[in-house]
Structure formats: C-alpha cells, structure tokens
Amino acid sequence: MPVLHNLVSNQELKARMLAETEPRTTVSFYKYFTIADPLAFRDVLYLQLTKLNVFGRIYVATEGINAQISVPASRYEEMKAMLYAFDPALDNLRMNIALDDDGKSFWVLRLKVRERIVADGINDETFDPSDVGGYLKADEVNAMLDDPHAVFVDMRNHYEYEVGHFDNALEIPADTFREQLPMAVDMLQENKDKKIVMYCTGGIRCEKASAWMRHNGFNNVYHIEGGIIEYARRAREQGLPVRFKGKNFVFDERMGERISDDVIAQCHQCGAPCDTHVNCKNDGCHLLFIQCAECAEKYHHCCSPVCMEELALPPEEQRARRAGRENGNKIFNKSRGLLNMTLKIPMPEK
Numbered sequence: 001m002p003v004l005h006n007l008v009s010n011q012e013l014k015a016r017m018l019a020e021t022e023p024r025t026t027v028s029f030y031k032y033f034t035i036a037d038p039l040a041f042r043d044v045l046y047l048q049l050t051k052l053n054v055f056g057r058i059y060v061a062t063e064g065i066n067a068q069i070s071v072p073a074s075r076y077e078e079m080k081a082m083l084y085a086f087d088p089a090l091d092n093l094r095m096n097i098a099l100d101d102d103g104k105s106f107w108v109l110r111l112k113v114r115e116r117i118v119a120d121g122i123n124d125e126t127f128d129p130s131d132v133g134g135y136l137k138a139d140e141v142n143a144m145l146d147d148p149h150a151v152f153v154d155m156r157n158h159y160e161y162e163v164g165h166f167d168n169a170l171e172i173p174a175d176t177f178r179e180q181l182p183m184a185v186d187m188l189q190e191n192k193d194k195k196i197v198m199y200c201t202g203g204i205r206c207e208k209a210s211a212w213m214r215h216n217g218f219n220n221v222y223h224i225e226g227g228i229i230e231y232a233r234r235a236r237e238q239g240l241p242v243r244f245k246g247k248n249f250v251f252d253e254r255m256g257e258r259i260s261d262d263v264i265a266q267c268h269q270c271g272a273p274c275d276t277h278v279n280c281k282n283d284g285c286h287l288l289f290i291q292c293a294e295c296a297e298k299y300h301h302c303c304s305p306v307c308m309e310e311l312a313l314p315p316e317e318q319r320a321r322r323a324g325r326e327n328g329n330k331i332f333n334k335s336r337g338l339l340n341m342t343l344k345i346p347m348p349e350k
C-alpha cells in the first residue's frame with residue numbers, strides 16, 4: 001500500500017521548501033465535471049502530483065476539482081500534460097498562473113475530498129453543475145456591456161461589489177453564495193428573455209451560478225471566463241478598454257488589486273471617497289471595513305471610539321474583555337450596519 005499522505009513534520013517540510021533553489025510557479029485551476037469516485041480520483045492524482053514535487057491545496061468532489069498549487073518551474077509543462085491526460089474532462093483545462101508570487105506559498109500537498117468544491121446549499125439531485133452557461137472572453141464581455149439586452153450579475157459578496165464592479169451590474173445582496181443562488185433566480189425573473197452575464201473574482205462561483213440559472217429555466221446565460229482576474233489580464237494584453245471599475249477584492253494581504261483608477265466606494269467613517277479595506281486593529285473586533293488615511297489616524301486604525309478605547313488598555317485587560325465574547329469575522333455592511341459572517345478574512349500585514 002503506497003503512502004498517500006505526508007509523514008514528515010510541517011516545520012521540516014517548510015524548511016525543505018525554503019531551502020529549494022529551483023523557482024516554483026503558483027498555479028490555480030478548477031473544473032466542474034462529474035467525478036464518480038472522488039476518493040479513488042484523489043489517491044491516483046496525489047501520487048502523480050507527488051512525483052512532480054507539487055505542493056498546494058486541492059479539493060475534489062463529485063462535482064469537480066478546485067486547486068491552488070505550486071510546481072517546480074522546470075516541471076510545469078510536464079504537470080500540465082499529466083493533468084490534460086488525467087481525465088478527458090481536464091484536457092485543455094484553463095490554468096491561471098499567479099503573477100506577483102514567489103512560489104513559496106505552499107510546502108506540502110493537501111488533497112481533500114469534500115462534499116462540494118464551492119458550498120452552494122443545493123439539495124437538488126437533478127442539478128448538474130457541469131451544465132454551465134457560455135464562456136465570455138474579454139472582447140465578448142465588452143460587447144455584452146454595450147448590448148441593451150444583456151444584464152450583468154455580480155455573484156460576489158457585498159463588500160467585494162462595494163469597491164469594484166462593472167457598470168450597472170446587479171448586486172445580489174445576500175451574505176453568502178448559498179443565499180445568493182435562489183435570490184438571483186428570484187431577482188432575474190423579469191429578465192428571463194434577456195442575456196444574463198454572471199461574473200465573480202476567478203470564475204468558480206459564477207460558473208456554478210450560471211448552471212443554476214440554466215437549471216431554473218434561464219436559456220441565455222453566460223459567465224466571464226476566469227472571472228474578473230482573467231478579464232482584466234486579457235483586456236490589458238489585447239489592448240482592449242478595461243471596463244471593470246475600481247478594485248478587485250482579493251483574499252490576501254493586499255485586500256484588492258486596482259483594475260481602474262475609479263474610486264467608487266466611501267470611507268465608512270467620514271464618507272470621503274475611499275476603497276481601502278482594513279481590519280479594525282482591536283483584536284477583539286477585527287471588523288472588515290473601509291477606512292481612509294485620515295480616519296485611520298484619527299481612530300488609531302480602529303472602527304470606532306469603543307475599539308480605540310479597548311485597544312489602549314493593557315494587553316491582559318484586553319484579553320480578559322475578549323474572553324467569552326462572540327467574535328466571528330465581522331464585516332461592515334453599508335445597508336445594514338454590522339453583521340457576523342463565517343468567512344475567513346485575513347489579518348492585514350502589520
């Protein structure tokens with residue numbers, strides 16, 4: 001029986017990775033397709049990727065695969081060929097190479113079988129997530145933006161929409177993707193004869209949403225291939241006008257990459273034009289909100305005078321106050337004030 005997991009300590013593995021001299025390439029990909037036996041699929045893939053010295057995090061479910069991995073640069077082509085041949089559904093899989101990345105993000109390969117690659121809350125056996133809408137490339141997206149019969153639908157969270165979106169894109173104002181799916185179907189009923197263009201950050205959410213719309217009787221459904229990330233990259237590469245306004249929120253220390261110079265959001269404290277997301281510096285709060293530089297100084301990087309006060313207390317007292325307090329990941333919601341979410345929001349670099 002081959003060993004299908006790591007036997008060496010995490011620390012040791014990280015040290016080994018850092019000692020490597022060969023550059024690594026960070027790649028992400030996903031694909032919706034039916035995997036009849038995810039456990040068997042996982043085990044064979046694990047062995048193949050281990051041979052190529054691939055690290056990363058991969059989820060496998062009956063609905064498909066979602067992966068973020070790093071591969072030694074010299075073996076990238078070999079890995080691509082292996083994946084393309086691994087399953088007919090993976091042939092010509094779109095791979096996104098991370099650009100501003102040192103390839104040091106992973107030092108172990110974790111390949112997990114999950115119920116879903118994107119949690120959707122759908123309990124409908126007849127739903128086929130691989131029956132997706134049409135893919136749109138950057139030039140086709142721009143053409144759709146000028147089409148009066150097209151409706152753009154943003155399938156991201158409200159705080160992502162707040163700092164950047166396509167002009168006139170419909171916001172689906174639920175707190176989670178699972179709540180957004182039925183809401184999108186309801187909200188778009190009167191647009192059933194229109195072209196529905198769905199988008200999200202990297203494509204994985206809107207692609208499933210497009211399948212859900214089709215499942216619910218919408219016949220003209222599209223989604224942006226590779227999401228906002230791929231759209232912006234292709235449009236720039238091809239010299240097309242980039243028509244996404246503002247920032248694309250991303251889940252790393254940057255909390256967003258600027259796509260256009262437009263600042264479409266406001267500071268949650270003073271209302272000045274601003275689209276900088278921060279976490280409240282009070283560890284007992286950690287609220288994700290938008291704060292301008294002036295307010296950051298005025299409130300000592302806190303979301304409120306209360307947090308400012310708490311942050312000024314001796315550390316032991318702060319800890320005592322935090323103990324027993326419900327401290328989920330809080331996100332400021334413009335329309336409803338505070339709300340609790342289970343999403344993991346990264347700590348900003350201090």
Ligand SMILES: [Zn+2]
Binds near residue numbers: 269292
């Ligand atoms: Zn402000």
Ligand SMILES: [Zn+2]
Binds near residue numbers: 287304
């Ligand atoms: Zn706070």
